Amino acid sequence: xxxxxxxxxxxxxxxxxSWNEDESTAEVDLDTPLLxxxxxxxxxxxxxxxxxxxxxxxxxxxxxxxxxxxASIRTLLDHCLGR
Amino acid sequence: MILDGHxxxxxxxxxxxxxxxxxxxxxxxxxxAVGRAxxxxxxxxxxxxxxxxxxxxRLVAEMDAAGVARAVLLVPDFGMVMAGRxxxxxMARRHHxxxxxxPGRFWVYLGADPRRGERGAREFADLAxxxxxxxxxxxxxxxxxxxxxxxxxxxxxxxxxRMPVFVHIGPTAxxxxxxxxxxxxxxxxxxxxxxLVFVLGHGGVSHVDVTAYLALHRRNVYLDxxxxxxxxxxxxPARLNRLFRLGLNHKIIFGTDWPLNQxxxxxxxxxxxxxxxxxxxxxxxxxxxxxxxxxxxxRVLPPAPNRSGREAGAGAAS
Numbered sequence: 100x101x102x103x104x105x106x107x108x109x110x111x112x113x114x115x116x117s118w119n120e121d122e123s124t125a126e127v128d129l130d131t132p133l134l135x136x137x138x139x140x141x142x143x144x145x146x147x148x149x150x151x152x153x154x155x156x157x158x159x160x161x162x163x164x165x166x167x168x169x170a171s172i173r174t175l176l177d178h179c180l181g182r
Numbered sequence: 183m184i185l186d187g188h189x190x191x192x193x194x195x196x197x198x199x200x201x202x203x204x205x206x207x208x209x210x211x212x213x214x215a216v217g218r219a220x221x222x223x224x225x226x227x228x229x230x231x232x233x234x235x236x237x238x239x240r241l242v243a244e245m246d247a248a249g250v251a252r253a254v255l256l257v258p259d260f261g262m263v264m265a266g267r268x269x270x271x272x273m274a275r276r277h278h279x280x281x282x283x284x285p286g287r288f289w290v291y292l293g294a295d296p297r298r299g300e301r302g303a304r305e306f307a308d309l310a311x312x313x314x315x316x317x318x319x320x321x322x323x324x325x326x327x328x329x330x331x332x333x334x335x336x337x338x339x340x341x342x343x344r345m346p347v348f349v350h351i352g353p354t355a356x357x358x359x360x361x362x363x364x365x366x367x368x369x370x371x372x373x374x375x376x377x378l379v380f381v382l383g384h385g386g387v388s389h390v391d392v393t394a395y396l397a398l399h400r401r402n403v404y405l406d407x408x409x410x411x412x413x414x415x416x417x418x419p420a421r422l423n424r425l426f427r428l429g430l431n432h433k434i435i436f437g438t439d440w441p442l443n444q445x446x447x448x449x450x451x452x453x454x455x456x457x458x459x460x461x462x463x464x465x466x467x468x469x470x471x472x473x474x475x476x477x478x479x480x481r482v483l484p485p486a487p488n489r490s491g492r493e494a495g496a497g498a499a500s
Contacts, residue, residue, distance in 0.1 A: 134447045142209065145225075145445060146213050148445065150220070152228065153220065153224070158227070159231070162234055165240075166447050166448035168447050
């Protein structure tokens with residue numbers, strides 16, 4: 100599956116906004132810390148990673164993923180794409 | 183020094199697929215309610231992929247990042263209700279190998295099920311001695327009370343070795359039996375074995391009104407905080423703070439229930455908020471922190487200095 104990264108970036112930002120039903124006051128961009136800013140909780144992370152896998156057609160490699168409070172759309176997508 | 187009294191090796195060698203599927207179904211129902219449910223098989227695959235840390239290498243990396251010196255590995259015996267890859271003896275051997283791979287990082291509490299009878303108690307004792315096991319782990323939602331007399335031979339073995347008994351309480355996989363997970367069911371056993379320590383797993387999270395008075399008034403009952411960050415509303419620092427201001431900090435053992443929260447920041451994020459955040463220890467006497475984050479656990483572990491390299495215990499049930 101070919102991934103249009105720019106379009107996917109925009110879609111993922113919109114996904115996070117939509118998950119928060121536009122109620123969060125935090126700005127969302129590619130580098131916004133999703134956990135530390137309260138944009139995603141554990142359930143949101145499950146949903147987001149599942150969405151990433153579906154959209155990229157690649158499995159998320161949990162064996163090499165070290166989670167941290169700074170996880171962002173960019174770091175999660177890059178990890179999913181193996182970059 | 184921070185010690186974690188409640189961890190599991192995130193491995194499909196030790197966690198039955200049926201248990202993982204139960205967890206997936208619960209998560210999927212929650213996601214479906216907000217219109218975000220992924221395909222079930224995709225979610226099962228994702229959870230299975232999160233349980234491939236067969237040698238606990240990733241867990242040790244998490245502990246290092248979080249400043250956790252040592253942790254208890256719990257090995258539940260689901261074998262009577264859920265098919266697993268390994269039997270109890272093989273799981274005990276594998277956890278022993280994990281301890282050899284990561285010296286000084288783990289204690290191990292091995293599972294049991296009273297329906298295995300006296301033969302099961304003898305096997306548990308043999309495995310405990312062969313692999314220097316540090317405690318007994320019970321999972322009553324599999325279908326038995328922790329005060330079932332069929333467990334008493336196991337308790338005798340634990341008493342002989344001064345090993346604690348760790349008992350799951352509260353909700354769990356939806357296919358298991360919740361009534362057996364009520365904390366009051368420990369009372370008969372706690373009275374019959376006053377010199378045996380019982381740790382109520384998740385007792386700082388579920389049924390706290392009951393676990394608190396059990397811990398206060400039964401000298402041999404402790405509770406642990408496993409799963410404290412598993413609640414969906416994210417308000418766990420305030421809840422932990424309330425727990426730590428109930429006047430029973432000498433009976434609470436800190437535990438994370440790893441691999442819970444591995445996607446939501448991991449152990450480092452949890453420990454950052456516990457140790458350095460403004461809420462969890464607000465108004466808690468400074469000396470209590472050492473009890474909560476390690477000393478209480480050391481007090482309940484068996485005393486033999488060479489079992490797992492720890493110093494003699496101080497008689498937790500006396």
